[in-house]
Amino acid sequence: MTETGRLETFADGVFAIAITLLVLGIRTPSPSDDLGKALLDQWPEFVAYIVSFLTIGIMWVQHHRLFTIIRRSNATFAMINVIFLMFVAFVPFPTVVLAQRLGSGVDAVGATLLYGATMVGIALMFNAIWRYASAWDGHLLERQSVEDRRAVARGYRYGVPIYVLITLAAFVNPILSLVGFAAFAAYWALPISGASRES
Amino acid sequence: MTETGRLETFADGVFAIAITLLVLGIRTPSPSDDLGKALLDQWPEFVAYIVSFLTIGIMWVQHHRLFTIIRRSNATFAMINVIFLMFVAFVPFPTVVLAQRLGSGVDAVGATLLYGATMVGIALMFNAIWRYASAWDGHLLERQSVEDRRAVARGYRYGVPIYVLITLAAFVNPILSLVGFAAFAAYWALPISGASRES
């Protein structure tokens, strides 16, 4: 058993890099084009930047929060976290694809499904992290955390189905999905989500 | 309530990555061109690199300093910091746009406004961080920091209007704005700003 310090440092690094690489997905308009018009035409890239930034941000906050009650690690648990991070680090790719498809109008629904599938993958891995940590109960978790544990379990029960629903909203309109992803990220940061109150 | 350790690690990561990605905005001159001439022609890219590096640098110093008196966090506060970092991580984009527009001469004023708007956004988010932390007073802040708190509040009163003024100087000359951004960054590092003396 080892402390979770380096696992958290590593995860923070991947979160921080993935979130900062998002800006590379915004294309620089050609230096001879009218700047205002070019930026307006690129609106999907800015919207996608904001939505993905908020989403990775709130996922970092949740991961952070989860590790206030997980205190120990082992090789298997570290590798589950690596797979979780594999989905997080992947986010810049569907973000760029989605932004470009909203711009071109070709397969925008498919791009939203790709984006949503990545989010569902992250939510599933969050559950995997939590289940493994709970199963090794008394080993990986903080002792005095029965209350916190229930709050976490409650939150995770809804993560996957909600991400699936938001993703499927793309069949109505991809923008609806994007708004949904942003709104769900914002929700987690609000006191009504219980996250701030209890943390 | 949780410690601010991981929040600071994450913020440091985003600051460090955004500042280091700036170098990717400097184009490699074609290997068959005269090197000296090519580098001289690229002067706006080097100037923009220096100004943005110093600006992100001093913002990191100020964030660092702020967190010597903020001691606790919660989910909402973490998310406010994520939005702050969304502006910081965005800086490489307006930096490249500004550098290229100073080179081409097309819409250089507009590019400076985009750059300045990003800086104003960062200054506004600094205020948001500070106000939220103050409002939760006694919860998020260090106890013995009345002195420090006044110094912080004093500094923040001028941040937004000064960045707005420097940005508007672009209508006179974009270079004037650039000099202004660099000078303002340098000012914060000087003992006369009160920052070194008090920190």
Next chain:
Amino acid sequence: MTETGRLETFADGVFAIAITLLVLGIRTPSPSDDLGKALLDQWPEFVAYIVSFLTIGIMWVQHHRLFTIIRRSNATFAMINVIFLMFVAFVPFPTVVLAQRLGSGVDAVGATLLYGATMVGIALMFNAIWRYASAWDGHLLERQSVEDRRAVARGYRYGVPIYVLITLAAFVNPILSLVGFAAFAAYWALPISGASRES
């Protein structure tokens, strides 16, 4: 003699960045192409992303684990770690080359050898780190770690030859090598490897 804290932070940073840069190797399909078809055609890029992510991930886990029994550092030891990280940070290059060659079918075996050679290099440097730390025994290592030391030595005895074998499997089929690299990464995370039990 200094503590290993900053060495671990630096190594974690390089691991985290190298692993997150892998996503930049996945090309964005042209916005006017059929998305589903384009993504299917890019399968080698996704497979290479997964294999390299898992491999860098498990190497981070192993490095992490190694430093639970290495407690002190010096300039030479730090530089050995820098050379180790030079191989780790190189991984995105052979990953992209391999993905593109599996796609084009030109020199796919050669690309797998380049990829495998990088892995063998990492395994060799792991041995170098361990040997230097053992040689300075009593200086760099934790005292109560005779048990752990034997486990580490046992694991490292097989690392290099196994990576050589997996690499040579490319002469049969490059895909066989890829599966081998993924399987070897997964093996280290399993309890049967002894890694979880003992850590």
Next chain:
Amino acid sequence: MTETGRLETFADGVFAIAITLLVLGIRTPSPSDDLGKALLDQWPEFVAYIVSFLTIGIMWVQHHRLFTIIRRSNATFAMINVIFLMFVAFVPFPTVVLAQRLGSGVDAVGATLLYGATMVGIALMFNAIWRYASAWDGHLLERQSVEDRRAVARGYRYGVPIYVLITLAAFVNPILSLVGFAAFAAYWALPISGASRES
């Protein structure tokens, strides 16, 4: 006065990112070209990668070592470190330029001077960091470090002139400079440099 913890974390981040971005300077050979021939033609990119990696690596080791005797910071000192990091983060640019010029043969001497000037800049900033920390003596430094202080001062006396000499060797042959930079990096890691013995 504040602790140097976050300054070191931030510096480690910039070092780690700059060193890991070096791999992006190695071009992926066209997927339809003969792989072996393409890689051989790219030898300057691999050499430049190795030299820059070792150089940034040893500079990180030295920075690390320096901060074992610097214990406190202030805003001005943090900004001096930011300017130091501005040179470190710049290294990927002259590295790519040098690699491409060694390949094309056009202005290879000029590219080596650009590369060397960056190294001289880093060495000068190392002196600036040390002088500022010494001037604030008793404030920024560890108390019991008279011995260490003399060792540091001794090492820094030669850094700038040696980097200037290695740079000027480009007028004889750019490769001679490259070998010089790599050798100087290796020297710092050797016990004979006094670095390992004393640290």
